[in-house]
Amino acid sequence: MDSLTRSSVPTDAGSISRIEQARRSSSEPELTEGYQEWRNRFAAERLRVLYYLGLVANPVFIAADILLHREHLHSLLLIRAVLESGLLACFLVLIRRIPLFDPKVLLILWVLVGNLCIVQMTVVLGGFTAQYYNGLNLVFLAAAVIVPVSWPSHLLAQAITLISYYGANFLQSTTPAGLNAAVENSFFLLWTCVALLFSVSLYERLQRAEFEARLSERHAREELETSHRKLLELDRLKSEFFANISHELRTPLTLSLGAFKTLLKLSPTSVCEQAIQSGLRNTSRLLFHINELLDLAKFDSGRAELRKCCIDLATLVRSVAANFESSQKSRIHVKGLNQPVAIEADPHQMKKVLYNLLSNAFKFSDPDEGQVWIRVNGREGTVELEIEDNGIGIPSDQFGRIFDRFTQVEGSATRQYEGSGIGLALVKEIVTLHGGIIAVESALGRGSTFTITMPRGKANPDNIVALEDEEMVTIPRYRETEGERPPAVVSSPSSGNLPLVLAVDDNADMRGYLNQVLHQRYRIALASDGAEGLKQARVLRPDLILTDVMMPRMSGYDLLKAVRGDGTLRSIPVIFLTARAGADAHVESLEAGADDYIAKPFDENELLARVGNLIRARAQERELIDLQKEKIARFLPPHLAEMIISGDRDDFLKGHRTEISVLFIDLRGFTAFAETAEPEDVMTVLRQYQTDMGRLISQYGGTLERFAGDAMMIFFNDPVPVQNHAEHAVRMAIAMRDRMNELRAQWNNRGIDLGAGIGIATGYATLGVIGFEGRKDYAAIGPVTNLAARLCSEAQHGQILVSGRFLQLVEPLVCAGPVGNLTLKGFHRPVPVYNVTCLRN
Ligand code: ADP
Secondary structure, three states: OHHHHHHOOOOOHHHHHHHHHHHHOOOHHHHHHHHHHHHHHHHHHHHHHHHHHHHHHHHHOHHHHHHHOHHHHHHHHHHHHHHHHHHHHHHHHHHHOOOOOOHHHHHHHHHHHHHHHHHHHHHHOOHHHOHHHHHHHHHHHHHHHHOOOOHHHHHHHHHHHHHHHHHHHHOOOOOHHHHHHHHHHHHHHHHHHHHHHHHHHHHHHHHHHHHHHHHHHHHHHHHHHHHHHHHHHHHHHHHHHHHHHHHHHHHHHHHHHHHHHHHHHOOOOHHHHHHHHHHHHHHHHHHHHHHHHHHHHHHHHOOOOOOOEEEEHHHHHHHHHHHHHHHHHHHEEEEOOOOOOEEEEOHHHHHHHHHHHHHHHHHOOOOOOOOEEEEEEEOOOEEEEEEEEOOOOOOHHHOOOOOOOOOOOOOOOHHHOOOOOOHHHHHHHHHHHOOOEEEEEEEOOOEEEEEEEEEOOOOOHHHOOOOOOOOOOOOOOOOOOOOOOOOOEEOOOOOOOOOEEEEEOOOHHHHHHHHHHHOOOOEEEEEOOHHHHHHHHHHHOOOEEEEEOOOOOOOHHHHHHHHHHOOOOOOOOEEEEEOOOOHHHHHHHHHHOOOEEEEOOOOHHHHHHHHHHHHHHHHHHHHHHHHHHHHHHHHOOHHHHHHHHHOOOHHHHOOEEEEEEEEEEEEEOHHHHHHHOOHHHHHHHHHHHHHHHHHHHHHOOOEEEEEEOOEEEEEEOOOOOOOOHHHHHHHHHHHHHHHHHHHHHHHHHOOOOOEEEEEEEEEEEEEEEEEEOOEEEEEEEOHHHHHHHHHHHHOOOOOEEEEHHHHHHHOOOEEEEEEEEEOOOOOOOOEEEEEEEEEOO
């Protein structure tokens, strides 16, 4: 059955494409139509087999007629002749493909022609008792097995057969034996029919499912092939584009390099020389990257060729390492370079391999702590080169990816490093072309080791050729920052009060350029990475930070995060200066909390304008804050005003419970004075008293909670926290008393008799804002305020009355004597009260 199914998989292109179209559009009726079309074709093929079988089997059964029913041979031969002719006629119709007779009709005809003749034979042979009825089963079986589709056609043919069988034999089989045989035969006939119908329908269902699955598979495969073809074409176009554009770029770059070199020979001033050197370095760098792209394009097109010769790998390694040695000398450790290591290789290409591996080793290591080990091991037939570093390492699940083009390890650590993702892909191509292999071992945070194993080829120490002293691949000097640490502040002579801009970039040329652009208008501080930048920001408090994004050790994002998280630096505007262009990068920067974003390359004027805008905005903001502070400070102690403006401790406004010391001071004799004196005199006296007391309150860190005419209530330890609040309170009370004595003397001279009493208590209170929208107050709820007020009202001029609890806190500090147990309003029991007279020395 299975083999039949497999051989029946549709091959006709027209019907498949119709069916596939239906599949793609997921239209069920169309899919069914396509399936039926294919099924008819399949049925037509199988019907041929069925008819062949019938045409052959019918004459063969004549042998049975002769052996078993010689007496009826005549009649049986006649029936067989009719049967054969009928089959032949239908077969001719089948092969002529007459449209009226579709496969279903021909299937029914086959069953009926065969079975009606067999029914006729049973009639001749005695009705239900004739064993020839088994022929009906054979016909049903052959039809269902060979053409296992369209169960309704089978059902129809079976029904007509059975009706005719019973109809034709019933009249002559009324004997008990005949009826018995009828029942017995029915059992076999009916069960054969049911079983075959069931199997045909099941088979059809399975076949349809497989049909659909194969179509989907084929469809998916074709789509995959199409996209693969498209990708190959795109890849080819990309490589062609790279090759063309790189060639186009190389010419102007080479000319620029030439021009810079000529300029250098013309004895420029030192400023010009610096600019020319920077131009030369960066143009070489660009040329280097373009050459890398060109190399990749060559590998793609299969044009890459090796110019192999016998070289000494040790000398080659030393010459490339020398590129890094100017500043990294103490960080490079070599082994196995003392003796010549002969190898057959292309020196030009091998230099690229070494340069890329070494520059990665340095790039991904700490600029101060990083160490690099180069080891060369000559073996029988092969040479092994190892480059190890103790840098950031590579996660093991990325080992497979890093040799792919334009790929960088994902993760926040790598965001700190610039790069194109070409280096290792190129290294692998070159090593493979030499017949070698490259492997990597690495542990995150501990370092990486790249190992190259190359065949020695036909090299031997006697035929080593000397390396040419060519300028190899216009290798840019590794990291222009080498060696130099930036000066902290590069101020121009006239810098005076100019705003300070901190520029953070790991590229020394870029720092130099920023300095040159900004130094006329600003004082400049420079830093070579985020960590250095943060350190300087903490010391210098610049007016603006201009930072690159990708930097070793600490990226621009991390610097920004640290600045925003530091209360003292938080408000400094930060501008990102980055090589990542595009809306995404812009949005990402602003979302991270940067105030602005400038993409490289940028225009000088744009940079100046943006820096200027932010600095101006910041200056205005600061002026506004100072103004607010000044205004608020008229009403509040400066430290409280500062606290409110900075918004650092807004939680003090919410209800909270704290231990505080409360001091109450009130004038004695004020009511009588106010009733008799001129209002102007009263105001003058009040102002003098309040000014002098206010000054002392600020001096001792208290918070004036409220004025009420001649009374004042002062808190210590809330909202401004004060350690030893009781001590501050008592010292202030003594200072107030002394000042009041002086004022009293002055007022007495003017005929005014005024003094002041002071009461102090300490205890827990619930503090916070009370009131409603439009009128709010800061208040302390608790017996401590009441006690201080009551003590004050009991105090004579010159007395500082305090509670027992308060005295305990300041006892070592002051001299005090008991006044007695006083009955105070609001207190159930008499309160022990003391009078503080002086400070102990
Ligand atoms: P890139 O220009 O980014 O350096 P490469 O092809 O040279 O491109 O390297 C691909 C990536 O492999 C790098 O971006 C880095 O994530 C990782 N990598 C390569 N060498 C090292 C190394 N020595 N230490 C850590 N990571 C490395």
